[in-house]
Amino acid sequence: MFMRETFKSPENRYRPKMRWWLPGAYMENDEIKREIEWLANAGYGGAEIIHFFGIPTEDVEPEQYVRYGFGSDEWNDRMKAALETAIPLGFQLDFTIGPLWPIATPAIMDREDDRCVHGLHFGTRAIIGAYHGQIPGAETIDGERPRKLVAVTAARLYNGAATIGKAATLDLESAIDLMKAGCVDILTERIAWSPPDDGEWYLFAFWSQTNGQMNDSISAPVVDHFSKDAVDAITGYWDERLLGDPYLRMLYEKNAGCLFCDSIELNATMLGGMYGAKPLAVSIWTPELLREFRERRGYDLTPYLPSIFIKGLYQLSVRNADEDAEFDFEDRSANRRIRNDFHLTLTEMFRDNHVRVLREWANRHNMRLRYQTYGLPTELTNGLLEVDIPETESLGFKDSTDGYRLQSGAVHMKNLEMYSIEVGAVMGFGYKQTWTGKEYGLLWQLHRGFASGVNQAVLHGMSYESTSASGHFRDMFKWPGMSLMGSMFSNEWGARQPISRHSRGIADYIARNQYVLRMGKAKVDLAIYRYHIDGIHHDILTEPTVYEQAGYSYDYVSPALLNLETAKVGMFDGQPVLDADGSAYKTLIVDTRVHSDGSWRWSPYMPLDIADRLLEYAKEGLPIVLVGEGASGVLSYNGDYNVMEREDDELRQKLERLRTMPNVRHVPNQEGVVEALRKLSVLPAVRTPASSPLIALRRYDQGDNYYYVYNSSLKSEFQGEVVVGGRGRAYLLDAWDGSVYPLEAESAPDGEVAIPLRLAANESALVLVTPLDLGESEEKLKMTPSDNPNILQLDNWTLTVNSWTPGSVPFETRIEKIELELGEGLKDWTDIPQLENKSGIGCYRTSFVLSESEERLPEAILQIGQLSDTFRIQVNGTPLHAVNQIDRRVRIGKWLKTGVNLIEIEVATTLNNALLKLDPHRKPEPHGLVGPVQLLY
Incomplete structure (x- = not known):
């Protein structure tokens, strides 16, 4: 139930959180206390603690650095100070599962450990006739490090017209496991095999090797995200080192925060680099995959291994899981179904062996698991079924409302309280991202998330205020302080920027939105069926979708979600809906996927049991819309091409039967869906x-x-x-x-x-x-002060600027006062010589006279034009708290008087322009009040 007092003064659990980058244990307990108290006073409800790099201070000798790592006694002492400060304030701390990202643990320091993430490499050789020789080696493998032979296979070169494989196309029926056939001597690494005919054949050898990817924070290898043994090492280290002290464990459990995992930034191999890597034909891998594949999919993947290698797909590159592989079989539909089975197996191993184990461990310690489960070629919603708080991000999803909906269906159908967003990371916007601007303004980013179902913001981010740095970090230690990411990515939202002085009003605004957006349950107009393997999200649409333009809200739902117990038809608002006690979807749409450049459309894969569910839904009265062919085919290869084709035919028959039902519509493309919804009387909420x-x-x-x-x-x-x-x-x-x-x-x-x-x-x-009476409310809200308001242009401003400038040391900021008479012209600071390259807090003052005969004063509105970034107002000495920073129309009539009136407008800027002299790559940004400023009454 809506509580007016809670809305007015939201509890900490509704407040935004701050990602807090820490320099290892090179911290002071007093400074930790000061920064947590500052965050709480600035309106934040919690912080996400990240052990970034261990940045040594000048009073620590190099041989002592090991004392300050993640899980050390020094680190635990700092966390104890943080928790002892935060808990009495009701300020919740979240903790990354390991230092920095991707996930690593001090319990595994050897990069050859089988619990590290693996890549699968292949070598190949074309032969005609019998072959007696060495197993082909892989060009992509690191020859200086151990590797393990996983499989040896062969397939005939396809002699038909198909040219599907980018390197070669293979005959599907000829694929054979040579190790199973007894043709491989593992000890001597030799093959002795005679093909059954004299055609051209390809031999394939598949080698597994740990990928060599390291967590830069502690120089530890990244763990295998599909292995329960790897997770047990992580949680075991927490139990032994971080929670080993009973008092400290009590503090963690009393704090009741989250265990947090960032996006899964894994590369199958590091030979091509990390971000923007050179695309290589290496697949992500884990030692138990072939066994788990057989158990989960019911057939052996080994003969079909050549078809899983899409160059670059497993390296954080912008690749499409539906592309053709280097070596593919002659039937594209079979190749894609084999890869569906491979990727679904990865998904389920990630969910069952990694996410579920982490969540259960966290829950035992009174913590929840918050996880960004994207970045791998997996089916995104499936992994979310084991997460307490799913998290998206503005960077990876390109501020796309459509992209955020990839996870909102799982949030809503699992009835999860929160859908979190890491918001604010923009490349090149360090110290220049604003709260309210139209170019990557944080509220612009956050509003788009809120409109898509997000209801918790975690700001990216804030660095701990280091007072010294030694070694190679000294060169990074410049005014206004050690910025662990802020100079590259936005933003430093802590106290080192002028806009931090207005944080409280912004944080209160975010908290009130989040309070309302957690009330009850989301009710969503449309469920859009989607099965897709998501790596890095290259095909996300940023512009409003067809459905948004027509006013509909929607979620994406997958087979994993439609198999939930809640995925049944019931009644809500007097009509049949899907998931009546939850999302109450008014219709289900089986849609095509459209690439962001419009170059292709693709119908999703659909298991037979989901087609049966759709038939049941339609019988129970749920409106359904099929777009195009409805489905490309069944999801699985099923281990046999003929079985796959029979199931494809069965699926087509079921969809044909579905099309004949009275509450089902079939349209050729997405553009026809809106009209079909109108004919089905499905209207937006x-x-x-x-x-x-x-x-x-x-x-x-x-x-x-x-x-x-x-x-x-x-x-x-x-x-x-x-x-x-x-x-x-x-x-x-x-x-x-x-x-x-x-x-x-x-x-x-x-x-x-x-x-x-x-x-x-x-x-x-x-x-x-x-239907409830909320009791006494504020005065009636006016859209405008009157139909024909008087307009008074406010001119003759004075300006006092508290300019932020470097102090004698990198973490010190000095204030320089500059006083100006602006006369009648409000200007951007970049156009005022005295304020060129200045940042800070500007106080604008003007006065005006109102005659006693004015009758419209109670309705007066101050209309403020262009400014950057946030502002506060005083009218005749009375501060007006929490004014609208987007609309900038402020009702001030009750504080006006006849005679002389004084208006003061305080504007806070980013630090960008003050950094121009220190960073030649920066460009000046708008600062200050430009106006016009008018009084409407």
Whole structure:
């Protein structure tokens, strides 16, 4: 139930968190305490602790560095200080499972350990006739390190017209396991084999080797993310070293934070580099994969191993899992199904042997598991079924609302309370990302996440305030301090930037949104069936999708989600829906996937049992829309081409039967879906004017309907009516100041409410429709001060700038006061000679006279034009707290008076322009108040 006091002053659990980069244990307990207290006072509800690099201080000798690593006594002492400070404040600390990323542990320091992540390499040789010789070696393998022979196979070169394999196309039926046939001597690494005919054949040898990828923080190898033994080493180290002290274990458990894992940044091999690696034909691997594949898929992968090698797919490269492999068989549909089986096996091993084990361990210690489960070629939603708090990110998903929905279906169908986002990492925006700007402004990023189901923000990020650095880190130690990522990626949101002075108002705004976005359960218009292997998300659409443009909210659902117990048809709002007690999807769409450049469309794969479920759904009255052919075929190869074809034919028959049902529509392409939905009387929960830029989300809690409505345009305001469902009275919940305003809207007999809204570009609104009486509310909200307001242009400004400048040491900032008479012209600081290359806090003052005859003063609005970045206002000496930083229209009538009035506007900037002299790669950014500033009354 909505609580006005909680909305006004949200509890810490609703507040945003901060990613906090720490320099190993080279910290002071007093400084840890100071920074946690600063974060709490600035409005944050918690921090995510990351052991970044161990950055030694000048008073520590090199031979002592080992004392300051992850899990050391020194580290544990620092964590004890952090927890002892945070717990009384109700400030929750989350902890990465190991230092930095990808996951590593001090329990495994040998990169040849089988518990490290592996790559599978292949060597090949073309032969005609009998072969007696050495097993082919792999060019991609590191010859100086141990490797293990996994399999030796052969296949005939395909002599037909197909040229599917990028290097060669092979005959599917000829594929043979030569080790199983007894043709391989493992000790001498030789083959003795005669092909059954005199055609051209290819021999393949598959070699496994640990990938050599290291965690830079502690120089430890990255662990195998598919191995339970690897996870046991991680949790065992926690039990022994981090939780070994009973008092410290008590603090961790009392804190009740999260164990956190970042995105899975694994490379099958490091020979091509890490990020932007040279694409190599090496596959991700794990020692038990062939055994687990047989148990899970029911056939042997070995003869078909040549088809899993898509160059670059397993190296964090931007590759498509549907591309052809280097060596593929002549039937593309069979190749893709074999790879489906391989990738699904990886997915299930990751889920069962890694994620589930971590979650169960964390839960035993009163922690939850928060995990970014993407980055591998896996089926994303399947792994999420074992995560307490799924997390997405603005960087990897390119600020795409469509991309965020890849995980929202799992969040909603599993009835998880939170869907988290790592928000704010933008390359090249260190010290220049703003809160409110239109170019990667943090609120722009966050609003897009909120509109897609996200309801917890973790800001990227803040560095610990080091006071010294030695060794090669000394060159990085420059004003305004040691920035562990901020000089490359945005942002340093801590106290070292002027905009930090306005953090509290922004944090309160985020917290109020997150409070409302966790009320009840999300109710989503559409469930869109999707089965896809997601590596790095190259085909995400950033522009509004067809469904968003038509006003629909939607989630992506996969076979894993449709196999949940909740995935059944029930009734909600008087109509059949899927998952009635949860998301209450009004229809299921079997859609095509469209590449972001429009170059191709692809129908998803569908298991037969899911087709049966669709038939049951349709019989029970759920509207269904099939796009194109509906499905490319069954998901699995099934170990036999003929079995696969028979199941494909059975699937086609089921889909044909589905098309004949009265509540099912079949359209040729995505563009026809919206019209089909109208004919099925499936309307969006939030109906907006045609072609509006609004994106909306609904949550429902025991008769209360909450709506988040976002104007995704960065150019135009929206003003008009939106129609929402619900009975009772409509209220606007102002997330900026915590006020609750009744709206001039009445519930119609059919349970719909027409609500007037005005939203500036990039602005959002929270609306509640409830049958309950919320009691006394604030005064009636006016869209404008009057139909024909008087307009007073405010000129003749003075400006006092507290300019932030370097001190005598890198972590010290000095304040230089600059006073200016601006006269009638407000200008960007970059256009004012005295403020060139300056950053800081600017206080603008002006006065004006209002006559006693004015009758419209109570309705007066101060309309502030362009500024960067955030602002505060005083009217006649009265501070106006928590004003709207996006719309910048502030109701000030109650504080005005006849005679002379004084307006003060305080503007905080980023530190970017003050760093121009220190960093020649930077460019000046807009700073200060540009205006115009007008009084409307």
